Amino acid sequence: MSLPEMRSCLDLIKPYVPGKPVEEVERELGLSGVIKLASNENALGPSPLAVKAMQENADKMHIYPDGNCYYLREALAAKLKIKPDQLLFGNGSDEILSLLTLALINPGDEAVMVTPSFSEYEFAMRLMGGVLRLVPLVGSEFVYDFDAVLAAVNDQTRIVFICSPNNPTGSHIQRAEFERFMSKLPDKVLVVFDQAYIEYVTDHGHPEGMDYIAQGHPLIALRTFSKIYGLAGLRIGYGIASSTLITGLNRVREPFNVNAMAQKAALAALSDAAHLKDSVDLVESGRKTLSTGLGALGLKPVPDQANFCFVDIGVDSRQAFQALLLKGVIVRTGDIFGYPTYIRVTYGTAEQNERFLAALKEVLSNLK
Ligand SMILES: Cc1ncc(COP(=O)(O)O)c(C=O)c1O
Numbered sequence: 001m002s003l004p005e006m007r008s009c010l011d012l013i014k015p016y017v018p019g020k021p022v023e024e025v026e027r028e029l030g031l032s033g034v035i036k037l038a039s040n041e042n043a044l045g046p047s048p049l050a051v052k053a054m055q056e057n058a059d060k061m062h063i064y065p066d067g068n069c070y071y072l073r074e075a076l077a078a079k080l081k082i083k084p085d086q087l088l089f090g091n092g093s094d095e096i097l098s099l100l101t102l103a104l105i106n107p108g109d110e111a112v113m114v115t116p117s118f119s120e121y122e123f124a125m126r127l128m129g130g131v132l133r134l135v136p137l138v139g140s141e142f143v144y145d146f147d148a149v150l151a152a153v154n155d156q157t158r159i160v161f162i163c164s165p166n167n168p169t170g171s172h173i174q175r176a177e178f179e180r181f182m183s184k185l186p187d188k189v190l191v192v193f194d195q196a197y198i199e200y201v202t203d204h205g206h207p208e209g210m211d212y213i214a215q216g217h218p219l220i221a222l223r224t225f226s227k228i229y230g231l232a233g234l235r236i237g238y239g240i241a242s243s244t245l246i247t248g249l250n251r252v253r254e255p256f257n258v259n260a261m262a263q264k265a266a267l268a269a270l271s272d273a274a275h276l277k278d279s280v281d282l283v284e285s286g287r288k289t290l291s292t293g294l295g296a297l298g299l300k301p302v303p304d305q306a307n308f309c310f311v312d313i314g315v316d317s318r319q320a321f322q323a324l325l326l327k328g329v330i331v332r333t334g335d336i337f338g339y340p341t342y343i344r345v346t347y348g349t350a351e352q353n354e355r356f357l358a359a360l361k362e363v364l365s366n367l368k
Contacts (some may be wrong), residue, residue: 009129040232053268065260093237116337142169168303286347
């Protein structure tokens with residue numbers, strides 16, 4: 001049987017290759033206690049309040065979700081001091097990226113993004129037949145070159161993706177340079193400011209997307225419950241923008257895109273300030289442990305403001321990945337980002353961090 005013809009723009013999309021479930025890796029390798037430091041999840045897990053909310057609502061899952069996320073919307077708007085209609089919820093912030101390109105991108109329209117950065121920007125653009133202009137991050141600390149980003153903007157540009165802290169590098173931008181960039185960017189270009197890791201940022205010089213929305217700039221800030229809130233498995237993220245932009249985006253949103261369990265858990269998680277603080281503290285101590293431990297191995301991670309670090313280990317990261325896997329530690333290899341000797345490691349619990357460092361030490365002594 002011949003396959004139906006697919007849209008030609010899909011030829012440029014590489015299918016996402018998921019890793020095996022941890023349980024399967026353990027079964028195949030005859031290991032137990034494998035740790036996954038590969039997807040920037042929260043090692044503390046979800047807030048106990050979110051777990052309780054999920055348990056209490058399990059028997060209501062025969063009812064369709066509230067398509068408007070009413071209670072979550074009200075609570076989040078109050079917390080962020082914005083109007084409820086300035087929020088758009090998605091099945092992860094990934095979905096919001098796709099809604100954005102669905103609403104904004106005609107074939108041939110362009111977007112600018114830095115490289116290396118989050119792969120979903122490329123996916124969402126290619127899905128609509130859009131064209132990407134890639135601007136390399138600069139130097140060993142992977143900083144944004146905003147002049148080069150501006151130089152890549154042309155009459156076809158509809159979106160500029162800014163990711164800060166940036167995945168996979170963990171590096172971040174500064175308010176002064178971002179402000180200068182915003183003042184020079186043509187008004188017809190939407191800035192998609194991905195703030196998935198914003199809760200981990202301690203540098204007061206980091207810009208906040210909502211300030212620019214309040215000033216009337218065309219900008220949408222993206223955030224997620226997948227990282228610090230520890231709810232990645234539920235798939236829920238959100239966008240903050242002007243009410244007008246949100247109204248437009250709602251036209252391409254499916255009515256029940258955010259599931260009911262996710263709404264309940266996210267609402268409960270919002271009120272757990274202690275869990276948030278513990279999560280930040282864990283990442284800060286993880287950063288210290290890894291920075292010291294990697295330093296002792298002669299390695300220097302890229303300075304980060306996120307819950308992970310990107311580090312050049314000086315050997316083929318795929319080989320290191322396999323060897324680490326045999327020791328029960330899963331990390332992300334840098335080759336997928338174009339940096340074959342780098343790995344990206346999520347900060348884990350104190351014990352997980354020590355296990356990673358011990359495993360890496362052995363692996364590197366065998367590979368070098
Ligand atoms: C920069 C960035 N944006 C967005 C996401 C996606 O988050 P979500 O789980 O909300 O789709 C991730 C997840 O890794 C990310 O690193």
